[in-house]
Amino acid sequence: MGFMTTAPAPLPAASTAPAPVWARRAAHAIALCAVPSGLWRIAMTSGVYVGYSDEVLRDVFDIPGWGIAYVVGLSVIAEVAALFPLLLVSDRWRPLRPRTLAALAWTASAVLVLVALGQLVAAFVVESQTYMSSGTAQTVWGFAFAPLFAIPALMTAVTWSYTKRHRAQGRV
Known part of the structure; x- marks a missing residue:
């Protein structure tokens, strides 16, 4: 009976x-x-009352209708984008070279800061706030969307850490 040998894995x-x-x-x-x-x-x-009347959902957001696809699609895209920073801290899978990933991450950080500032302006200025039927609905909406404002700072910190680690290796 022969023994099988395996070659050592490359470093x-x-x-x-x-x-x-x-x-x-x-x-x-x-x-x-x-x-x-x-x-x-x-x-x-899904038809759960979130503070908008049926008329507002139909006329402003086109729900039911194409608005459902848009809103669900926006939710899916936002969550997939929010998973991107996991690439910066993972040692398992690197789809891009470190320099390319760092440039993409810094661009994403800058865009997120601008989007967050735009959202702050929109939250307090745009008429969408007047579509809500009550103060309670606005409060729930505020709690649901408030965590989004932490993302730019968190993304910038994760990007900085990634760049610092790869720059120390001479790869960025």
């Missing part, structure tokens, strides 16, 4: 230091920050 290329615990937690927090607003949107499309 991986110089790997970078693992992401610090705080960066891993921040990346996971980003994914979780998108959940409440997504659930609120899904509730809106």
Whole structure:
């Protein structure tokens, strides 16, 4: 009876230091920050009362109708985008070279800061606030969307950590 031998696995290329615990937690927090607003949107499309009258849902948001696809699609895209920072702290899967991923992450951070500022303006200025039927509905909406405002700071911190770790290895 012969024994099978296996060749030793090739050594991986110089790997970078693992992401610090705080960066891993921040990346996971980003994914979780998108959940409440997504659930609120899904509730809106499912007929759960979220503070809008049937007339507002129909005339402004086209629900029922194409508005359902738009709102559900927006929720799915937002959550998938919120999973992106996990690539920056993962040692398992790297779809892009570190330099490309860092550039993409810095761009995403800048865009998120601008979007958050735009959303703040929209939340307090735009007429959508007047569509809500009560103060309670506005409060629930505020709690559902408030975590989104943490994402730009968290994303910038995770991106900074990623860039710092890869720059130390001379890969960014």
